Amino acid sequence: MQALPKTRTDGRLPLYARLRDQLASRIANGEWSPGDMIPSENRLAEEYGVALATMRMALKQLVDEGLLERRRGTGTFVKQPAFRADLFRFFHVHDVDDPAGSVIPESRILSRQEVALPPEVRQAFGEETTTGCLKLERVRLWSGVPLLFEEIYLRLPDFDGLLSLDPKEMGPLLYPVFLQECGILVASATDELSFGTATEASARHLELPEESPVAVIERIARNPVGRVIEYRRVHGRPERFRYRITLGEQPT
Template sequence: MSNSLNATDDRLPAYARLRDALASRIANGEWTPDQPIPSEARLAKEYALSVGTVRKAVDGLVGEGLLERRQGSGTYVKAPAFDATLFRFFQWREVDGNQVSIPSSNLILRSASTAPAEAAEALGTTDVIKIVRLRSLSDLPVLFEEIYIPAAQFAGFAELPEDALGPLLYPLYFEHFGVLVKRATDDLSFGMASETVALQLRLQPGDPLAVIRRTAFDIKGNPVEWRIARGSAAQFRYRSEIA
């Protein structure tokens, strides 16, 4: 049986309706980054549309960062990895002087918890899983993170083996729970290190910190993660290009 576009807005052109239908299938975890999505010819047959219309819909999803074309292999769901972008705010370097890529991650805490007020407001729930991590570069701690995710969407997260948790969480959210992070909002501020944070980052209590509060959203626009990350203000940088 052919798939239908009946659930989409019939005021939109066919390619836009197909784009929304395919995005919904991605959001529902029907396809993963490990296997290509059906070919454009197959999708055209499923939806009774021309290959050109399908290509335009797929091109739109590639442009939005939901799909990626791999030459000679096909088109795949693009695994999210932009949680590494937190580090663009700091001037950390590797020991050889090169720009750091992704610092290592040391898991300090992972457990069911009640969300603090900021996280509860951002996520719309107090029933969360709390993750505390210390990110390090060449054994030097550089970022202290507290992360909160809705327990209802991430059932079983607390039981995942520790070696399944790499330095980047967004690909793990998608691969294990079908939660695709589409975008995130970062709020920047400054503060002073508490005794707990100072101890983790090898600073003195009261030392200045750069503080990043991030809310991440899934493909449907629902908040799926709130985190607060703290690093030494001495390493902070901000650059804005205005044309």
């Protein structure tokens, strides 16, 4: 039987879901790369010592989530991820000297810890009970000036792979890291913009007086089958935010 990967699985999950997590971990760890054909259902079922029907359910979940794809008459392959740039960059940052351009702010992970679910995160995840979540605090900077303070809540054990990862290796874009380290593909997200006041933490990291006005962005991100896997709350300097929308057809 296949040895369990380092990524922890929740023993309360059904067997096929735990198999899904283990197979996703093998993809995330690079055992199977994008474009590779994975072993057959029969071989994997024998390797893990499970019924063929159970293994088929685990593989179907990975296909539904966009990590695997079936090719008729050939086999099952690790899918090449089709990321969207607008998901990568959250809100676009523009240089005042080049308003048509868009840049990726610098990023710095401030903290990483397992926490109980705050009420708003529990509501976003849509479950009565869960095992808690991983919380990341991150600051985004532009030319060394703090621009955004982020509180990012991620499901556990889905994101256990981030617990041992050096934060310096995460880089400015988190979603590629989610796929590489945890086998989690973010397919869609809903952003809501409002305005509020800075908390003690956001004021400190944005270098603002406490309770200063801030832009507030809440993001709910989902995997390809619509399961919410991330809740993000962001405070930003309001003077750097502009809202623009174009209605109707533009002349060509």
